[in-house]
Each structure stands twice: as structure tokens, then as C-alpha cells.
Amino acid sequence: MRDKNNFPVIETDRLILRQVTKDDAESMLAYLSDQDVMKYYGLEPFKSIDDALDELAWYQSIFEENKGIRWGITIKEQGRVIGSCGFLNFVSEHRRSEIGFELSKEYWGYGIASEALGAIITYGFEQWNLQRIQALIEPPNSSSKKLVESKGFIQEGLLRNYEFTCGKFDDLLMYSLLKQDYEKDTDKK
Template identity: 75%
Template sequence: MVGVNAFPILRTDRLILRQVTKEDASSLLNYLSNEDVMKHIGLEPFKSIDDALDEISWYQSIFEKKTGIRWGITLKDQGEVIGSCGFLNLVSKHYRSEVGIELSEEHWGKGIASEALEAVIKYGFEQMNLQRIEALIEPPNLPSQKLVERQGFIREGLLRSYEFTVGKFDDLYMYSLLKQDFNIKQ
């Protein structure tokens, strides 16, 4: 990520996307302990504050190593983290990264995920100079498929037994969005 030293804050109409800190651990535990939220993420539901602190450490490490960046999603009028969105598996040499998002169940169906994802995608193309953003989504996860399709992502194919998570092999759909496709959408 060229030129990224201080953690960037993203603002939308309703949201502030900011760095997640240790003080946010109980908020993360609140939604990452929910089985429905975790169903398609490839992790067991969190059981303790230590699980949340480990997740926050991972967010910090990918930012420091420049292999990704993960924002906490907050509503403008509240400070509590209600989800996260960002890039992982950044390959600077090839100008590509994966994007991921999860949101507290109580905020599903309100357009928050779409608003956050759009801001993150825009940042990826405009500030990180990405050419390609990928989303890997389990076939049963229809809401996430619809979410990325609304942003203009194209389903490229099925990656069979692509990941081994929570004791099983998972197939994943590969979606991509190219910079020129996003610019057309704008």
C-alpha cells in the first residue's frame, strides 16, 4: 500500500470506518460470537475476549506488514464497532487484493454493508491503486453474493475445495471487480 502510514479514516453518509483498537474487543466479541454472523466466514464463533483481541492483533499485523487493511464499521452517531470491512491477501506486485466484510446481525438489511463496502472499494482503487479486487464467497452465502454483485463484481467461477476451515473443505465462488468496471459504475 503505497503511501499509507497513518491509518486512514473513511466517512460515508451514515458511517465512519476507522481503525479497530483493543478497546473495541467487547464490541467485536458481541457480533463475532453470533453463529449466523460467523456461518460463512470460516471461523468458529468467538467464545472469549481473547478471541476478539487475537482478531484485533491480526488487523494490526496485516496493516503493519502491508498485506491488507481492516476498518471497523461504526455508525456516525455512535462509537461502537458493528462490523468490519477491508482488504486481505494484498499482492502489490499484481495490484490486487481480496475484500471481506462482516456485520452485526442487528444491522443486516439496512444497506450498511453496501455503504461500507463501496467506501472500501473506492479507497482500494483510488488510494491503493488496485487494479483488481476479489471476493471469495461460499455458494450458500447468497446475501454476500448479492452484496458484491450490486457493487458490480462478476462471478468468475467456482474454486472447488479451496479452503479447509472449521473441519471441512469449502468451495468458494471467485468474484472480481476491475478498476475500469468500478469507474463505469460511478
């Protein structure tokens, strides 16, 4: 898949997607403690810097274990982490991975999540040679559904009581984007 000692940096028109470090823990805590940001995240809002450091350690572990990658989303001129996006549950033999993302509420509605997601989808298909990228989204999360649909993802079905998070079972919608669908859309542009 990749060299685990060399974390890739992705640059877009407005953003730099980069590895998150301990210096970013305060920024992470700022948005991961927001109830609105965490509503569909599957975790309770963070309460301490230790929560943010644990999340950061998880980012590092999935990268080192070749199970995924999580980029910090930064605005070029600022450098401060305002969200994250990436792949998890990478299955190399099937060339499949899940995609995930979250963004500080103050940046909602500016196309930042769309720009970041577009960049990592391209990365997944072109650098990792993925065949399938999937997204699991809670049915009431209309913003995330709209975002992945705008990127060409197709809703495949409902996974009933798929996860137990925050003291309850959650249904999740399964969305997918296949490499041939991505390439067909890329050819149109």
C-alpha cells in the same frame, strides 16, 4: 501502498470506518460470537475476549506487514464497532487484493454493509490504485453474493475444496471487480 503509521479513516453519509482498538474488543466479541454472523466466516464463533483480541492482533499485523487493512464499521452517532471490512492478501506487483466484510446481525438489512463496501472499493481503486478487487464467497452465502453483485462484481468461477475451515473443505466462488468496470460505472453516475 501507504504509510503504515497513518491509518486512514473513511467517512460516508452514515458511517465512520476506522482503526479498531483494544477498546473495541467487547463490541467485536458481541457480533463475532454470533453463529449467524460467523456461518460463512471460516472460523468458529468466538467464545472469549481473547478470541476478539487475537482477531484485532491479526488486523494490526496485516496492516503493519502491508498485506491488507481492516476497518471497524461504526455508525457516526454511536462510535461502537458493529462490524468490519477491508482488504487482505494484497499483492502489490499485480495491484490485486481480496475484499472481506462482516456485520452485526442487528444491523442486517439497512444498507450498512453496502455503504461500507462501496467506500472501501472506492478507496482501493482511487487510493491504492488497485487493478482488481476479488471476493471469495461460499456458494450458499446468498446475502454476500447479492451484495458484491450489486457493486458490479462478476462471478468468475468455482474454486472447489479451496479452504479447509471449521473441520471441513469449503468450495468458494471467485468474484472480481476490475478498475475499468468500476470507472465505467462511476462515469454513469
